[in-house]
Amino acid sequence: LSAPGGVSLVVPQPNINATVAQNLLLSVEYSCRGVATVEWKHVSSWGTTKIVEWKSGNYVNVSTIYKDRVTTFENGSIQLLNVGMRDAGYYFITVTEEHGTNAYGTIIVNVYEIIYEDLHFVAVLFVFLAAISAILICFMWLCNKSLHLFRKKTHKLTASTTEEIELETIEC
Secondary structure, eight states, X not given: OBOTTSOEEEOSOSEEEEETTOXXXXXXXXXXXXXXXXXXXXXXXXXXXXXXXXXXXXXXEXXXXXXXXXXXXXXXXXXXXXXXGGGOEEEEEEEXXXXXXXXXXXXXXXXXXXXXXXXXXXXXXXXXXXXXXXXXXXXXXXXXXXXXXXXXXXXXXXXHHHHHHHHHHHHO
8 A cells, every 4th residue: 555645555465364372474564755653453353452553763662462472573564472362353554654644554364273172083083993993904814814724624624525435436
């Protein structure tokens, strides 16, 4: 977005997906002729919170809620550390040039939880299937051995019966 007074603001990634406990970079790039004031706000269902405000090359005023969780960069970007579900929502940046012209930008952040119950279910299912596979392999091995022994016994029985028949025919 560009304002007539010479402030320009670019938001390369207006929609960001993150997972809980991840570090998140809200990337922007601004330029202006004079000294600019950069302000970030977060708006969600829990309300509106001012995150940080700073003047290029001067002070940085970070909200107490974000004191240990935010890092600012000269290009206007901020990094949020260890995001949580409450960090989901809209992030508004306002860049104000000393002569009063403004540029605005918005980034939508979606935060997702890693559901460990699903991972637990998959692990249990894998172990269960591995156990069933092992049991089936053992059962197939036993069946194969039994069949092999049965064939040996049948073969001996067949051989001795044939000899008796042959002996009987010779005696007659």
